[in-house]
Amino acid sequence: MAANGGDHTSARPHVVLLPSAGMGHLVPFARLAVALSEGHGCNVYVAAVQPTVSLAESRLLDALFVAAAPAVRRLDFRLAPFDESEFPGADPFFLRFEATRRSAPLLGPLLDAAEASALVTDIVLASVALPVARERGVPCYVLFTSSAAMLSLCAYFPAYLDAHAAAGSVGVRVGDVDIPGVFRIPKSSVPQALHDPNHLFTKQFVANGRCLVACDGILVNTFDAFEPDAVTALRQGSITVSGGFPPVFTVGPMLPVRFQAEETADYMRWLSAQPPRSVVYVSFGSRKAIPRDQLRELAAGLEASGKRFLWVVKSTIVDRDDTADLGGLLGDGFLERVQGRAFVTMGWVEQEEILQHGSVGLFISHCGWNSLTEAAAFGVPVLAWPRFGDQRVNAALVARSGLGAWEEGWTWDGEEGLTTRKEVANKIKGMMGYDAVAEKAAKVGDAAAAAIGKC
Ligand code: UDP
16 A cells, blocks of 8 residues: 655644544544545544554554555554443443543643644544544544444434433333434344443443534445435434534445555465355454354354355454364364365454455345445345344345345344254355345445445
């Protein structure tokens, strides 16, 4: 990647980016950093917290600062002491969100040092970053790293809670959430944490949702044709009670950035030896471990489908902790039985490269938003299997847009019961090799390409 510019004394705008923890947040910020510095003549500063929660984040930051220097520079964001024991058992990424939120006053000197012309904050830090930017007269934008549908839920949810509280509900129970002008999110698709008003994530989500109207603009990694209802409703201001909403810029699908020209990875060599559109690519993202019994059912389903597959397995939330033995995880003899027609790895893969490869015919995805926008960008059909958080809201968009299918009865975290091997195998067989499935996804890919052309 060639970085141009980098004259940090010139009249180029100085944009400070404030990503949050997790690859799902850092990947779109890295893409934005490169787009702003290379395509829009900005000097970009990325406020980075060290150490990162995961190894993958640390590697991406190192690569970004080396490859994009000097146009993209690092600001060392040191966190204030934070007592994690206040939140026993909390998700390590949510804990980092909170630690970063509580350190927001330390952002001020970084904005001063960068002579910031604008701040772009991650949504999970928005309500605490905005006042710091305001004090300095620095415009504050939000990069929303999930779908426009989730953005509309984020903007609407505080009013939903207020309306229920005003109606006298004691300890509001969250039910279906009908977002004006968008669509009804059934209770079963509302992110698990939001059913608990005292959950750390819920408190952050509501605070950030309330502050959105005061931001100078919101960037969303989506494109109009992918989510026409949500994008229109957000732009018309029909979601908020006041009817007002800042400008919404659809900046997706954000273009992948590749920093190092490494040797061809072994999984890419394997992929290249497979026939066109014959491989099912299976990944549940960068930070999701599937429960052991469900993992075994998935393994058996992939085996029973008779299809070729490339499977990225994770057994812990944080990659640094993942020391499991693959054979032991998937059960006796599994790897031997599928040898030749499958490639199974616990390592980090370059997903965008995989999705661009002509041998991939189907993507079984947890519906992390980056994964879906990458599948959309390359027109790869998706079998949606959401597991937690925003993923069921995103899965609904897979079905609505034509990118793929979602079996709504398949379980996610916190629900009883397993999705069986038979269900998995039948669904794969029902999607792989069907021209109608591939054609619909290809149309989404065409719309994505048109949207990229307009950026
Ligand atoms: N990713 C990757 N290789 C992996 C796992 C993930 O390149 O082995 C990338 C993936 O392409 C996406 C991001 O990491 O850009 C994960 O973000 P997403 O929103 O899809 O899911 P999350 O990991 O946040 O649940």
